[in-house]
Amino acid sequence: MNNNLVDVFSSFDGKEEELIPILQKVQNALGFLSDDSMEEIARFARVPMSKVFGVATFYAQFRFTPKGEKHIMLCRGTACHVKGAPRIQEEIENHLGIKEGETSKDLKHSMENVACIGACSLAPCILVNETVEANLTPQKVEKLFSSKGKNK
Amino acid sequence: MDINKLIKEASAEWTDLLNGPVPAFLVGNATCGRSAGAGNIIEKLKSEISAGSHECRVLEVGCIGMCFMEPIVSVYRPGYPLIVYGNVEEKDVAKMTEAFLEKGEIINYNIIGVVGPNEQLDKPDLFNIPVMEPQKRLVLNNCGLIDPTNLNHYIANKGYIGLQKALQLSSQDVIERLKESGLRGRGGAGFPTWRKWQFCKDQDNDTKYLICNADEGDPGAFMNRSLLEGDPHSLIEGMVIAGHAIGASSGYIYCRAEYPLALERLRLAILQAEQKNLLGNDIMGMGINFKLKVKEGAGAFVCGEETALIASIEGERGMPRPRPPFPAISGLWENPTIINNVETLVSAARILQNEPGWFSKYGTKESKGTKTFALVGKIKNTGLIEVPMGTTLREIIYDIGGGVDNGKKLKAVQTGGPSGGCVPASMIDIPVDYESLAEAGTIMGSGGLVVMDEDNCMVDVAKFFIDFAHKESCGECAPCRLGTKQMLAILEDIVAGKGTMEDLDLLEDLGKGIMKGSLCGLGQTAPNPVLTTLRYFKDEYIEHIQNKRCPAKVCRDLKYYEILKDKCTGCHICFKACSVAAISGNPKELHKIDQDLCIKCGMCLDKCPTKFNAIEVYPGNKVMED
Known part of the structure; x- marks a missing residue:
């Protein structure tokens, strides 16, 4: 078994109610939930694989493909929407050549829609890894993601 | 530890911050402040201070609510009130430290207001400026003014006094205090809090649970995030009080994983409270036990629903269960369970901290107290506000919010998130209370208030x-x-x-x-x-x-772009920007958009230099109008 998984499991008792926290910690450790890791989780928590998969696919937080080096979370909150988020998303997709929900082949970028990130007063905004990029305009997006941009 | 001893220690530390010889900088460093660049300001402050020869404290505080003024830096200096500065930039930091620490002067620009006795400075009181004046901060009173990682700051500001009072009362008497206050659930529907608690208290069951719903999933709302980041101990105090009232000895805080800072602050606050015996076994030596765990939500809006949230804590898919039985009778692992929103529980703490009648003197006949709102969208002064129930939407939008941004016309106000509705501009004189909003077809919800203007479809x-x-x-x-x-x-x-x-x-x-x-x-x-x-x-x-027209010019298929003959100089910028080659024209000649090829992405409009403004968007469809 992957050493990361051994580490994660050591802080749990393997109870069914711990399933979501276990999935969260495994995802933190591996970056995503691979099929293998979910099988190990099922064994550890003594639940059917279908249950692990069922729970994992229910929640938006869990992903089944690797993240890019720069992981972009597009806020799809109301404040962002009324202040032009769809246009911002389109711009980013144009610059990076990937669509929402995809990871680039070189694993440099990945992008997903998330429910409100809670920075509504700075709308429209996105999260690039841990950093909030706020009050975006198509011009700012160009600065961030064009070939010379800091997030390219 | 004896609570009175804690209060004494805390007051000494707080008085020293306010009036002691060492000056202090307070930097708003909640998620919004961080996004606006507060982190760099803190670093710069620290390096300036360590380079100088004067002792000075730098504290990270929560959000005071005026997000449009972030980053916000406040200064305590012996003999002066707290001076609050807005829109502080990194380059201002050196000037500030030099003036305050080296020269003993005050910088006079960018002052939002002052807090505390203010004879020598001719500056407005922070709570009397137009944005603040209509607000009443009963729940947010500590946010932005105390260090959320310092338990003593909370205790020195009435913190845990409500718990002390509650533990001296019987559980029924605590519920009576809630009943007298008129507090209704702040998460949406507005069910009387005392009644919910009473249901649970009346259940004859050894195990009961209290859950705080901090899974603020409404897009366009961040009230709970700010409260958790800026004043986490308030929630803990409210939860122990609620636990005592309903007879629960364990509780969960179900908080979104998307709020990493709130989670960090909560976990630290729980640890601090446990160390001081404000949480755990035999709290304050009064024989009451209450344990608290944090559960991270995994991103499902439906988990804001009580029974779905319970399923999620049990490790299941967050799917709702039929009611009845209501969670107060049979909830988490089939035990009586109460689920309250963050603001409800913090309000409960404040109600117990103050005298009877204090909370209910604010608000309307049926909706008592105050409500926090995230005021966002097309509005000048975006931020977090708290107003007495019954305040009109007009007061919120124009007096506090400063009106619609960019001089545009107000079209609608959206409350209650995806469960709520849009109130048209013609109805903004309705008071904000549970009944009036329901009559208008929307709901109070947890407090998102999104302003829309004529450009929104x-x-x-x-x-x-x-x-x-x-x-x-x-x-x-x-x-x-x-x-x-x-x-x-x-x-x-x-x-x-x-x-x-x-x-x-x-x-x-x-x-x-x-x-x-x-x-x-x-x-x-x-x-x-x-x-x-x-x-x-x-x-x-x-x-x-x-008519196949989008009057607000938002819907892509029902609008079109055109180059204005008298304004186009043939700069060729739009030609290069167009990704589908729908624009034709030689440099220095008039350009033209081929409507059949145009995908209406708006790139040409964005790229056309503002000095020309040669591209215009119209509702409808050109081909059809011809």
């Missing part, structure tokens, strides 16, 4: 919300799972110019059916944004359907 907004509800529907009830999908398909037709007038009746029928046929609050309210926009903005729908 209400059909598009309706589509946005139904798309959200459709994606977040857990799939359990067919009317919600399939009905929202069908409503979305109809709206997509309408914005594409393929709608029919019959579609409008169909939308209404479907909406009503979904509300009747769904098990939980998500489905029962999901059609609200569509139904309210149909009620108040039917003209806009009809314009889309009959």
Whole structure:
């Protein structure tokens, strides 16, 4: 078994109610939930694989493909929407050549829609890894993601 | 540890901060402050201070609510009130440290206001400036003014005194205090808090649970985030009080994983409270036990619904369960369980901290106290506000919010998130209380308040919300799972110019059916944004359907772009920017857009230099008008 998984499991008792926290910690450790890791989780928590998969696919937080080096979370909150988020998303997709929900082949970028990130007063905004990029305009997006941009 | 000893220590530390010889900088470093660059300011402050020869403290505080002024830095200096500065930039930091520490002067620009006795400075009191004056901060009183990682700051500001009082009362007497206060649930529907607690207290069961719903999933709302980041101990105090009232000895805080800072602050606060015996076994030596755990939500809007949230804590898919039995009778692991919103529990702590009658003197007959709102969208002063119930939307938007941004016309106000509705500009004199909002077809919700102007298309907004509800529907009830999908398909037709007038009746029928046929609050309210926009903005729908025009120029298929003959200089910038080669023209000659090729992405409009402004967008479709 992957050493990361051994580490994660050591802080749990393997109870069914711990399933979501276990999935969260495994995802933190591996970056995503691979099929293998979910099988190990099922064994550890003594639940059917279908249950692990069922729970994992229910929640938006869990992903089944690797993240890019720069992981972009597009806020799809109301404040962002009324202040032009769809246009911002389109711009980013144009610059990076990937669509929402995809990871680039070189694993440099990945992008997903998330429910409100809670920075509504700075709308429209996105999260690039841990950093909030706020009050975006198509011009700012160009600065961030064009070939010379800091997030390219 | 003896609480009175704690209070004594805390007061000494707080007095020293306010009046002691060492000056202090307070930097608003909640998520919004951080996004605006507070982190760099803190670093710069620290390096300036360590380079100088004067002792000085730098404290990270929560959000004071004025997000449009971030980053905000406040200064305590012996003999002066707290001076609050807004829009502070990194380059101001050196000037500030030099003036305050080296020269003993005050910097006079960018002052928002001052807090405390203020004879020598001719500056307005922070709470009397136009943004603050209509507000009453009963719940947010500590946010932005105390260090959320310092328990002593909280205790020195009445913290845990409410708990001390509550533990001296019987559980029934605590519930009576809540009843007298008139507090109603702040998470949405407004059920009287005392009654919910009473149900649970009356259950004869050894194990009971208290859950705080901090899974603030409403897009466009961040009240709970700010409260948790800026004043986490308030929630803990409120939860122990509630636990005592209902007879629960363990509690969960179910908080979104998308709020990393709030989670960090909560975990630290729990640890601090445990160390000081404010949480755990035999709290304050009064024989009451209460343990608290944090559960991270995993991103499902439906988990804001009580029974879905319970399923999620149990490790299941967050799917709602039929009620009855209500959670107060049979909830988490089939034990009596109370679920309250963050603001409800913090309000409970404040009610116990103060005298009877204090809370209920604010608000209206049926809706007591105050309500926090995230005031966002097309508004000048975005931020977090707290107003007495009964304040009108007009006061909130114009007096506090400073009106619509960029001089545009107000079109609608959206409250209650995906479960709420849009109130048209003509109705903004309605008071904000549970009953008045319900009458207008919307709900109080947890407190998102999104302002929309003439550039927002209400059909598009309706589509946005139904798309959200459709994606977040857990799939359990067919009317919600399939009905929202069908409503979305109809709206997509309408914005594409393929709608029919019959579609409008169909939308209404479907909406009503979904509300009747769904098990939980998500489905029962999901059609609200569509139904309210149909009620108040039917003209806009009809314009889309009959004239194939989007009056707000939002819907892509119902607008077109054109280059203005008298303004185009042939700079060729739009030509290069167009990704589908729909623009023709030689440099220094008039350019033209081929409407058949144009995908209406708006790139040319963005790129056209503002000194020319040669591209205009019109509602409708050029080919059809010709």
